[in-house]
Amino acid sequence: MSVADLFQAELKAVNLGLESFADNLRQRGVSVVQMDWRPPAGGNIAMIAALDRLALNPKIDIEAANAKAVQRMLKGKPMLVGVGIAKDVVPGMRPDLILHSGPPITWARMAGPMRGAVIGGLLYEGLAKTREEAEALAASGKITFEPCHHHGSVGPMAGIMTSKMPVWIFQNETYGNYSYATFNEGLGKVLRYGAFSAEVLDRLKWMETDLAPVMKKVLAAHGPVDMRGILAQVLQMGDEGHNRNRAGTSLMIREFAPYLVMLDEPKEKIAKILSFLHANDHFFLNLSMPACKCVVDAAAGIEGSTVITTMARNGTDFGIRLSGLGDQWFTGPAGIVEGLYLPGYTAADAAPDIGDSVITETAGIGGFAMAAAPAIVQFVGGVPQDAINFTKAMYEITLAESDFYKIPILDFRGTPTAIDVRLVVEKSILPVINTGIAHKEPGVGMVGAGLVKPPENCFQDALAAFAEEYTAT
Amino acid sequence: MSVADLFQAELKAVNLGLESFADNLRQRGVSVVQMDWRPPAGGNIAMIAALDRLALNPKIDIEAANAKAVQRMLKGKPMLVGVGIAKDVVPGMRPDLILHSGPPITWARMAGPMRGAVIGGLLYEGLAKTREEAEALAASGKITFEPCHHHGSVGPMAGIMTSKMPVWIFQNETYGNYSYATFNEGLGKVLRYGAFSAEVLDRLKWMETDLAPVMKKVLAAHGPVDMRGILAQVLQMGDEGHNRNRAGTSLMIREFAPYLVMLDEPKEKIAKILSFLHANDHFFLNLSMPACKCVVDAAAGIEGSTVITTMARNGTDFGIRLSGLGDQWFTGPAGIVEGLYLPGYTAADAAPDIGDSVITETAGIGGFAMAAAPAIVQFVGGVPQDAINFTKAMYEITLAESDFYKIPILDFRGTPTAIDVRLVVEKSILPVINTGIAHKEPGVGMVGAGLVKPPENCFQDALAAFAEEYTAT
Numbered sequence: 001m002s003v004a005d006l007f008q009a010e011l012k013a014v015n016l017g018l019e020s021f022a023d024n025l026r027q028r029g030v031s032v033v034q035m036d037w038r039p040p041a042g043g044n045i046a047m048i049a050a051l052d053r054l055a056l057n058p059k060i061d062i063e064a065a066n067a068k069a070v071q072r073m074l075k076g077k078p079m080l081v082g083v084g085i086a087k088d089v090v091p092g093m094r095p096d097l098i099l100h101s102g103p104p105i106t107w108a109r110m111a112g113p114m115r116g117a118v119i120g121g122l123l124y125e126g127l128a129k130t131r132e133e134a135e136a137l138a139a140s141g142k143i144t145f146e147p148c149h150h151h152g153s154v155g156p157m158a159g160i161m162t163s164k165m166p167v168w169i170f171q172n173e174t175y176g177n178y179s180y181a182t183f184n185e186g187l188g189k190v191l192r193y194g195a196f197s198a199e200v201l202d203r204l205k206w207m208e209t210d211l212a213p214v215m216k217k218v219l220a221a222h223g224p225v226d227m228r229g230i231l232a233q234v235l236q237m238g239d240e241g242h243n244r245n246r247a248g249t250s251l252m253i254r255e256f257a258p259y260l261v262m263l264d265e266p267k268e269k270i271a272k273i274l275s276f277l278h279a280n281d282h283f284f285l286n287l288s289m290p291a292c293k294c295v296v297d298a299a300a301g302i303e304g305s306t307v308i309t310t311m312a313r314n315g316t317d318f319g320i321r322l323s324g325l326g327d328q329w330f331t332g333p334a335g336i337v338e339g340l341y342l343p344g345y346t347a348a349d350a351a352p353d354i355g356d357s358v359i360t361e362t363a364g365i366g367g368f369a370m371a372a373a374p375a376i377v378q379f380v381g382g383v384p385q386d387a388i389n390f391t392k393a394m395y396e397i398t399l400a401e402s403d404f405y406k407i408p409i410l411d412f413r414g415t416p417t418a419i420d421v422r423l424v425v426e427k428s429i430l431p432v433i434n435t436g437i438a439h440k441e442p443g444v445g446m447v448g449a450g451l452v453k454p455p456e457n458c459f460q461d462a463l464a465a466f467a468e469e470y471t472a473t
Numbered sequence: 474m475s476v477a478d479l480f481q482a483e484l485k486a487v488n489l490g491l492e493s494f495a496d497n498l499r500q501r502g503v504s505v506v507q508m509d510w511r512p513p514a515g516g517n518i519a520m521i522a523a524l525d526r527l528a529l530n531p532k533i534d535i536e537a538a539n540a541k542a543v544q545r546m547l548k549g550k551p552m553l554v555g556v557g558i559a560k561d562v563v564p565g566m567r568p569d570l571i572l573h574s575g576p577p578i579t580w581a582r583m584a585g586p587m588r589g590a591v592i593g594g595l596l597y598e599g600l601a602k603t604r605e606e607a608e609a610l611a612a613s614g615k616i617t618f619e620p621c622h623h624h625g626s627v628g629p630m631a632g633i634m635t636s637k638m639p640v641w642i643f644q645n646e647t648y649g650n651y652s653y654a655t656f657n658e659g660l661g662k663v664l665r666y667g668a669f670s671a672e673v674l675d676r677l678k679w680m681e682t683d684l685a686p687v688m689k690k691v692l693a694a695h696g697p698v699d700m701r702g703i704l705a706q707v708l709q710m711g712d713e714g715h716n717r718n719r720a721g722t723s724l725m726i727r728e729f730a731p732y733l734v735m736l737d738e739p740k741e742k743i744a745k746i747l748s749f750l751h752a753n754d755h756f757f758l759n760l761s762m763p764a765c766k767c768v769v770d771a772a773a774g775i776e777g778s779t780v781i782t783t784m785a786r787n788g789t790d791f792g793i794r795l796s797g798l799g800d801q802w803f804t805g806p807a808g809i810v811e812g813l814y815l816p817g818y819t820a821a822d823a824a825p826d827i828g829d830s831v832i833t834e835t836a837g838i839g840g841f842a843m844a845a846a847p848a849i850v851q852f853v854g855g856v857p858q859d860a861i862n863f864t865k866a867m868y869e870i871t872l873a874e875s876d877f878y879k880i881p882i883l884d885f886r887g888t889p890t891a892i893d894v895r896l897v898v899e900k901s902i903l904p905v906i907n908t909g910i911a912h913k914e915p916g917v918g919m920v921g922a923g924l925v926k927p928p929e930n931c932f933q934d935a936l937a938a939f940a941e942e943y944t945a946t
Contacts, residue, residue: 233719236711236848237710237711237712237719237720238709238710238711238720238881239710246706246710247710247711247720247723249727250720250723250724250726250727251723253723253726253727253730254722254723254726254727254747254750254751255751257726257730257733257747257751258744258745258747258748258751259744260730260734261733261734261740261743261744261747262740262741262744267734267735267740268735270734271731271732271734271735272731274727274730274731274734275731277727278727278728278730278731374881374882375709375881377881378885383884384881384882384883384884384885385884408711408847408848408850408857409847409857409882410857411856411857411858412851412857
């Protein structure tokens with residue numbers, strides 16, 4: 001076709017970018033195809049350069065490294081294997097160490113709910129007798145604060161774990177590594193939301209003296225529980241394994257009940273435990289979290305992999321870690337959750353985003369599997385179609401689909417698994433996280449639930465550091 | 474616009490009926506709007522006449538009668554109130570009476586699975602010692618066969634109830650009426666699928682001596698269970714209350730477990746019961762069925778109402794009853810179920826459609842709520858979108874939407890409730906039923922599950938009879 005032909009033939013345009021250009025042409029009767037296109041990395045020159053360097057001049061085969069990380073994430077088989085006391089089983093745990101959710105943080109920078117939970121933890125341990133004593137001790141430098149994630153552990157919301165607390169023990173059957181999490185306390189006034197009243201401490205004590213020892217015996221009688229099988233089922237029962245856990249809790253109760261009955265324990269004690277589980281649909285959260293943790297941990301530390309193996313928040317910072325960059329954290333400010341508030345509370349009461357529960361999204365369930373749990377919008381806000389759209393968007397930033405976790409309404413498509421930080425930055429699509437909302441002051445508790453976006457800079461910073469590390473010189 | 478204008482202006486057509494007419498016009502460049510239209514009642518002249526007579530010359534205010542029936546169906550509150558022995562609690566029950574599913578039928582016309590279950594029932598009652606004795610007794614005229622539905626009861630598949638069998642007792646709290654159903658035996662070799670081996674009879678005996686008395690005590694301790702609340706929940710957990718009952722069974726276990734533990738019973742007995750419930754996801758079916766039965770029964774017998782208050786099959790005939798025509802049955806041949814077969818079986822092994830479980834669809838759940846249970850297609854065949862489409866189609870033939878049973882994926886729309894026989898006939902849209910498939914021979918059991926269409930003639934016959942009864946002369 002000559003140039004002359006071009007001006008004689010009917011004009012057919014393909015438009016990239018701003019749709020208003022296409023609209024102008026259409027108004028003049030020109031046939032236009034609008035391409036859904038945005039500039040990579042939102043046009044951020046430094047990020048485009050980093051992506052280019054990694055694409056054109058990598059020091060290592062990134063795709064091969066990611067294939068290995070993906071393989072490890074897809075093949076991980078989380079088994080609930082036992083119950084122990086933190087100081088006996090969690091690596092490095094000791095009485096003057098307090099584990100918390102999210103990336104590392106000092107007492108001085110801790111958000112209200114985390115401070116409240118630390119106070120509660122020190123009271124629970126008997127290291128302080130009053131709130132004031134606990135605050136003084138926490139500020140004294142005599143207590144060490146470290147992330148749960150540094151000790152193979154995860155904790156919802158404040159995520160406080162102290163040495164006497166009982167923990168669930170998980171093992172990744174495929175790769176052998178372990179993970180740990182405390183027991184879920186229920187809703188309302190609970191330590192993980194920063195409450196530390198006598199009611200909270202009494203419950204923690206009962207969990208230590210009654211609930212955990214009984215659960216330990218039940219697990220010994222039952223044998224290890226295949227949590228991958230349970231998680232696969234809950235996704236067919238309206239749960240997503242993070243904020244909707246009614247099916248998961250129900251399945252654990254029916255799994256354990258026949259063994260609970262057979263224990264040599266007073267029946268009042270067993271009945272109280274069954275009533276406690278029945279009254280707390282989030283019982284399952286503290287099982288789905290360590291199940292995810294031991295799976296993603298097996299995909300960590302793979303040289304050259306851009307897969308995100310940690311996302312976590314401490315109420316002040318949101319942080320991520322990449323498989324190929326070891327233990328290095330990349331952080332940004334924790335966001336404010338948009339969602340539904342309990343009666344009497346508003347966004348003005350909310351603490352910023354907090355907790356390790358985003359381990360579920362990191363492993364490909366939770367917010368990433370919201371399409372399996374459309375009823376969750378009653379808890380976190382929005383309409384059912386949003387839940388489907390969130391899941392669909394997450395396929396854009398992940399490298400694989402689960403072989404086990406399937407979403408019926410998406411024709412049993414596997415959940416989006418293994419987030420590639422390059423895709424997050426290139427497409428400017430941030431991971432979807434659904435979460436609870438804590439009151440910003442210590443001692444209050446839960447005020448709502450909703451959806452939150454992580455800060456974009458931590459993904460960009462991680463990509464920049466990765467490009468620095470892995471571009472050939 | 475003059476006729477001359479018409480032929481000069483651009484032609485714009487609206488096409489009713491056969492779409493090929495529209496296609497022809499489109500091929501000639503004519504703008505066509507295709508209306509989704511079919512002749513009423515598929516063009517059946519007698520049915521159109523019946524519908525017209527009822528519309529133009531009714532003897533009674535049909536809409537007012539239906540409003541009353543709908544109100545009763547929407548306001549019914551099914552409560553599980555107790556456990557009893559059939560002969561003690563089911564109205565009219567006696568040792569020489571056997572209740573069965575579906576419309577009335579004689580021994581001579583019974584399908585294989587129902588004969589098998591009758592044989593099992595007579596062996597269980599001690600009225601016969603061998604299969605041959607049982608068959609001779611069943612054929613002798615000394616045993617009376619009547620539908621469960623004539624005794625306030627419902628039974629899945631063969632639906633056999635004999636005098637010694639334990640039954641769940643339901644009461645419609647709003648209207649006071651009662652309903653009954655036997656206990657679910659689990660899957661595989663079970664009486665309701667026509668099996669009657671020693672294994673089947675031993676299990677029935679254990680249910681009589683152990684399971685039912687314990688459940689009776691549990692209910693006494695727990696108090697009545699609000700089954701409307703439970704059903705509302707299961708629809709948000711991937712169940713539809715007919716063939717997918719994993720959530721329902723789980724919720725009942727967690728509801729009962731704390732009370733089971735506290736009973737003054739050997740713990741081995743309690744553990745065996747909890748294991749039995751855990752191993753049988755259809756435990757809940759025999760609770761959802763009588764829950765639906767006591768609700769639709771309250772809407773029966775309303776003069777002038779075209780609402781369908783019974784659909785049921787005995788393996789030979791499919792039958793319906795209308796609210797405004799009392800106890801009169803309208804029947805047609807039971808269909809063959811299209812679905813998925815267990816390994817080793819094919820459609821050639823299948824008995825025709827059987828069971829009272831279509832009471833769930835009659836009440837607006839089950840197949841009518843399939844959109845809430847997309848994972849069910851793995852059990853009954855098809856793809857998840859089919860499940861959504863089936864539910865949407867049922868809004869076409871129902872008069873109301875449930876205030877309690879909501880479907881998350883349809884933006885929490887209430888389930889389609891109260892089938893109007895006029896709409897079924899006028900639109901030629903038959904109720905969607907999902908169901909299990911029994912082997913056609915006595916003694917074998919379940920061979921699969923799927924979807925089945927009821928025979929259209931019973932709806933047409935019912936409409937004709939209704940028009941006869943309710944047209945003013």
